[in-house]
Amino acid sequence: MITRYLFEEKQRIDARKSRVRRAPLAPSAMIARGLIVRALRRAGLHHVLHNLPCTIGIVGVDAGAVTSITYGARDILGAWVVGSLGHDVSIYDRTGSRRRNLDKDIRSLIVEAAKGGDRSAVLLGAMDDVSPAFAASAEGIVVLEPVDRALVKAAFMVTAKRAPGPEGLDLVTSLPLDLIDSVIAPRRSVERSLGIAKRLLAAVRSEDHPVEDAAEVPEELADGPRLEDLSGLGEVGEWGNDLVRDLDDYRSGTIPWSDVDRGALVAGVPGVGKTMFAGALARSCGIPPTSTPARAGRRAGISAISSSR
Template sequence: MSKKRTPLKRAKDYALYVTMRRAVRGNARFVSGGAGHILLRAPEGTVPGEYSTAAFHLLYPNEDIVKADSGYMLLDDAMKEGKILNEFEVECGSKNRSIIVAASNAVIPAGIKVAVDSVLDLEPIGARELRIAARVALKMRMSEEQALQLLKYPKEHMWIALRSERSLDDILRRMASLHREEEPAGKPEPVQASGLLSEMHGYGKAKEWGLQLSRDLYDWSVGTIPWDDVDKGLVLSGPPGVGKTVFAKALAAECGVELVAGSLGQWQAAGHLGDTLKAMRATFAKAKKAAPSILFIDEIDSFGDRSRFAPDNKDYSTQVVNALLEQIDGIEGREGVVILGATNNLENIDRAILRSGRLDQLIEIGMPNAADRIAILAAHLKGDLAADDLEVLKVATNYMSGADLAKAAREARRIARQAKRPVCLEDVTASLPPTVKIEGEMRRFIAVHEAGHTLVGTLLKNGLFIGTTIVDAISAQNASSQGGAAYFDMPLIARRDRQFYCDQIAVMLAGIAAEEIVFGAFADGGAADLAAATRIATLLESRFGMGGTLRHSLATEDAELERLRQFDRYLSDRVHHTMQEGFERAKAILLDARRLLDDVANELIEVGSLMPDRLAELMDLGAAEPRIVTRSGSAANSAGGFVPRTDCHPMT
């Protein structure tokens, strides 16, 4: 008759199992089901018998207990040496593998020390083990702060109070009420949960990746999948303030694992090169000891790229990068450790760090969209105002990062505290940058500019037109606020010849071309358009061999391209000629479609947006299809693509 191991249904048993599995993980053969005899010394204040269920799960992960060749025994402080040796011989000696759990103060006979392969100490249950147990056994999400609060109470009370049908807030209230007489004088601070990634907004693909990692780490922890199936590294890029550090904390909370943080600046603060490398290794060792864990390396671009190091510090910097690669690879393995890097400058990271098997997942976090901004602001206001109440602030929060929104929420609460009342919408509005309405002549200027981009891009079939918008107001404190945008999509694969890039340049310059036609001159709002067109024209001449020479240049960065133009007069003249030709071409197209230009601009002024179907209606209402002028000045229909979802750098 077969006998199967009992399931780990209790949170206590699962927490003890986690501590036991962690203690024996150094013996890879035993963990994988191989032969071996392990003695585990229980923490002070615990009874060895508490570990019985956990030990059976470690000994018999999938097997029939009767058929399995495994043994188990307890060793307490009252047992005599003869009895200990005799029981070991009966229960474990003839078995292929066994676990002995000894009391902390038990005397271990020399015969047992010789017989076992390892004598290891079990760690007490901590916040990490409690969180994992609550998640697996009770399907309950628990923050590190909540776990630490629960661990302050007697363990026997805590395990009884932890029940899946109760909320954590209810459990904490019950425990606080029961042990109120033990609390220090004064009202204790309420326990607040750390944000879980599943509750966060504005992270897009990074959030999807994190939620999948959480599921994979759980499956790995219960033995469903091997470590090789878990993503082991990610680099998050994005502008300052988008919440890369917050993401790391929320990811660790979602996964129920410890977050270990480090950075090159922190490690270098330890002293000279040897101290820096020692501090780095210590951080990786800490993460490995805490596994499963997430190791967060902030500003990972500060390590630099070995191919760009200056001669005076090349040796030092190369050794630091090499040491990082060594730790990421993990000579002794880093099972259970996921590395998360953050950067504002992805291009400055050494390519070897990003290769397959290291930090090979790259995800960019952009500025939050309108819906995410409102959700983030509501979260920071902690229930004082609902997201629906904040919808009117979409424009006022435009171009604000998560950090900006958190600051605004703090300011709103401060205003309300001073007035001794709850937070209201006026408090939040007062904490945001002032806005300037886009109306009158300014609205017309922007509408004409965006109409130019829209028509030239569409008539040149330069990608798929997605839509055009202009805003009702912009932030008075954000100099980079955009008044409008025209969006185009292109297929992933397209033939990019000189005509393709000349079409791009014409589309980029179509905004200022429309201004010159309608107003007689263009304003400074097209500076970003000029920058984009200049870059394309320079690459045409210097990198792609599509200009006056087949010479190839390695320059791709804007600063490098600027130096090329400064020191190569011939190149500079060619760039000017190409852009002037594109500008005149855009003007010719718009002059031929003059009535349509006015119609599109008026639509944008009145409605604020233009969708593809409405543009098609306006074009059908016009006369014959306007002439399409190629770069040589002849009439033709030009095929080609466009950069993915670009806004043509609209007016500000």
């Protein structure tokens, strides 16, 4: 009776699988996919590329690259959307602050990995985060190498149908993976892509070395990217665009100052781009970007954004 029920349930789930062609990968996900494929081949895990049931660990994932690596891993493992249940491939993020209680959180995954009936991947920051129990039960542990010219060039050719020279490729390669989607875009010239890459790199470097005095904002921060140069911002990007429109309406006399949003608190782990977003928003609003001393806030991964006259 139980066996028949499980069989019928499986049939219902299989019938609900979406067979609609998957959307093309974003440039950063293409690069992530290439990194994972290389790592799997080096480890001799070629069968993973054929969508066979397996559980693998992917090491060397920065907190800011989780989304790109997740999409790349799903594509390799052959993910489909199953009705309202989401993807039939499981990707577990255990990078950054998610490393806590790793053994406890991953216990059920180890059991499934031992059974060999699931397709899943666990994203980890370093080999030190791999527990002995998971290493023993997983199909394999692979380590990602840094992004190189070949992968960036391939992403350019697929997306924009043209690619920059070696120096331009090296420039884009030096960016964090999650920012590459803001550089490579369809129908965008190579020259404009490299211009955006330079501004993003300047913003990243200024975030890595924050100033302690608002009067000492480096020149490259003032000349960094604008809000419209960034992509994939989600809800915080929508809020930023609303603020830009509010300030434009206030300057034209359409709305009073009291109707302008007074600010927001953006939180996240260090390195995800909070300061870069604040600077880009300030430039789009026509306000000189400033850095306010907030050592405790920086340690906690918090950026404050306010609008003042």
